[in-house]
Amino acid sequence: MATTLTWKSKLMAGPYRPLFVVAVLAYMLGVLSSPAIPLVRTVKPVGTPEQQITSSPAVVEQPVRQQSNDACKKEEQQPVRGHMMLSKDLITFHAYCQKQAMVPEAIRAFITREIFDGVSPYEDFPSPCVADLIQPERISGWGSEKTVFRRLMEEVRPRIVIELGSFLGASATHMGGIAKELGLKTEIFCFDDWRGWPGFRSGPFADLKQQNGNNMLLNQFLQNVIARNMSDRILPMPFGTVSSLAVFCKWGIYADLIEVDASHDFHSAWADINIAYRLLRPGGVIFGHDYFTGADKKGVRRAVDLFAKLNGLRVEPDGQHWIYRSQKA
Numbered sequence: 001m002a003t004t005l006t007w008k009s010k011l012m013a014g015p016y017r018p019l020f021v022v023a024v025l026a027y028m029l030g031v032l033s034s035p036a037i038p039l040v041r042t043v044k045p046v047g048t049p050e051q052q053i054t055s056s057p058a059v060v061e062q063p064v065r066q067q068s069n070d071a072c073k074k075e076e077q078q079p080v081r082g083h084m085m086l087s088k089d090l091i092t093f094h095a096y097c098q099k100q101a102m103v104p105e106a107i108r109a110f111i112t113r114e115i116f117d118g119v120s121p122y123e124d125f126p127s128p129c130v131a132d133l134i135q136p137e138r139i140s141g142w143g144s145e146k147t148v149f150r151r152l153m154e155e156v157r158p159r160i161v162i163e164l165g166s167f168l169g170a171s172a173t174h175m176g177g178i179a180k181e182l183g184l185k186t187e188i189f190c191f192d193d194w195r196g197w198p199g200f201r202s203g204p205f206a207d208l209k210q211q212n213g214n215n216m217l218l219n220q221f222l223q224n225v226i227a228r229n230m231s232d233r234i235l236p237m238p239f240g241t242v243s244s245l246a247v248f249c250k251w252g253i254y255a256d257l258i259e260v261d262a263s264h265d266f267h268s269a270w271a272d273i274n275i276a277y278r279l280l281r282p283g284g285v286i287f288g289h290d291y292f293t294g295a296d297k298k299g300v301r302r303a304v305d306l307f308a309k310l311n312g313l314r315v316e317p318d319g320q321h322w323i324y325r326s327q328k329a
Helices: 002-013 017-033 049-054 057-077 083-089 104-115 147-156 170-182 217-227 241-251 266-278 300-311
Strands: 160-164 187-191 234-237 255-260 280-288 316-318 321-325
Touching: 104 187, 104 234, 147 170, 147 255, 147 280, 147 316, 147 321, 160 170, 160 241, 160 266, 170 187, 170 217, 170 234, 187 241, 217 234, 241 266, 255 266, 266 280, 266 300, 300 321
Parallel strands: 160 187, 160 255, 187 234, 255 280
Antiparallel strands: 280 321, 316 321
C-alpha cells in the first residue's frame, strides 16, 4: 500500500505529470465520443447460448430491432384508454344467457316456485305482525304517470314488462292500469331491494314505519298493489337489480318493455342499462327517468349517452325520460 502511494505521488509530482493529465483527458474524450455507449442499454440475448456465442453482433442486433418494431405495432393496436375500452371491460356483466326464451305464460309460476317456495307473496297478506304498520294505500313516485307510459304501452303492447326501481309501486300500478284498459295480458316484474336509502324516512316519507330495523317499503308496496287490484299482474323481485337480472338472463326470461329507474349514480345506471338491454326482446323498448335533471347529468344521462354511443343506438328524449328502441329480428 505504501509503495503504491509513493509511486503515484512521484508520478504526479515528477516531470511526467503533464503527460498523465493529457492521457486522462484523452481517455475521457474517447469514452464520450465512442459509438459503444448505446451498449449500456440492456439488450435481451436472442437464441440459444450456443448461438449467442457464435453469432456476430450484426446477426444478434437485427432480431432485437425487429422485436422492438413488433412491440411498437402492438402498442399502436391497443385501444385508447377511455370510453373505447368500456365495450370490452364493462358491458360483459355475466357469462351466459339462455338463448331459448321462456314462454310468457310460464314465467309467473316459475318465479313463484323458484323464489317464493311456490306460494304467492300476496297470499294471506298482510300478516298480523305488520298489519298495523302499513297504510291502506300509500303510493308515491317521481314522474310515474307521465304520458310516456301510455305511449309506449300502446305502441309495444307488451306481454312482459320489467321494472328496475319500484319503491311504492306508482309506475308499476300505472302501467298495470293502462294494460287493463287496453285489454292486454301484461305481467310486470318489479326489481327493488325495498331498502330505500339512509335517511329516506324523513320529510315526505316520515309516515313509513319500520320494525326491528326493517322498514315497511316492501309490505307497503304489496298493500298498494292489492289496493289497486293488480296482484295478478305485478310480482315483486326483492333483490338488487344487476344480480337478479343476470339470473333472469340465465333462465331465459326476456321482456318486451323495460323501465330503468333505480339508483341514479353513473356506475349503477350504467350497470342496470347494460344488463337490462340483454333482456330486451327484438323490437322491444327500454326507457328510463332522470335524463334531463341537473343533478343527474353526470349520472343517468352520462350512462345513457355512453351506452347509446357504444351500441349505435339513438336516444329519444320524452320529457325527463329517455328511450332506446332495439332492432327487430
